[in-house]
Amino acid sequence: MTENNLSIGQVKRITSGCGSRLDYVELLFSDRVKAQFSPKGNTLQFTISDRTLDMSDLNCLLDKDTLRNLIIAFKDSYNQILENESEEENENQSKENH
Numbered sequence: 001m002t003e004n005n006l007s008i009g010q011v012k013r014i015t016s017g018c019g020s021r022l023d024y025v026e027l028l029f030s031d032r033v034k035a036q037f038s039p040k041g042n043t044l045q046f047t048i049s050d051r052t053l054d055m056s057d058l059n060c061l062l063d064k065d066t067l068r069n070l071i072i073a074f075k076d077s078y079n080q081i082l083e084n085e086s087e088e089e090n091e092n093q094s095k096e097n098h
Helices: 064-097
Strands: 013-015 021-027 033-040 045-052
Touching: 013 064, 021 064, 033 064, 045 064
Parallel strands: none
Antiparallel strands: 013 021, 021 033, 033 045
16 A cells, blocks of 8 residues: 555655755555654654544554664654754854844
């Protein structure tokens, strides 16, 4: 099964700025259930969506490639949070200097 070119168990990274900014990461658990991780400021927003509102089948096995991709996506999310904090600090310093 696929949803927007994402197969069950795959990890998808959505970026902007020619790939320099991570917007969110998706993991498709089933044809109805997906998890989304979005760096928001200095936090990581975690959302699970289920089009049928039935979470009883939230169970999947992650192979080593999927697990590797998920870990890399978490690392990229963490780095995006650090970059967001740095940008916020630079903006605050710029405002203080003006």
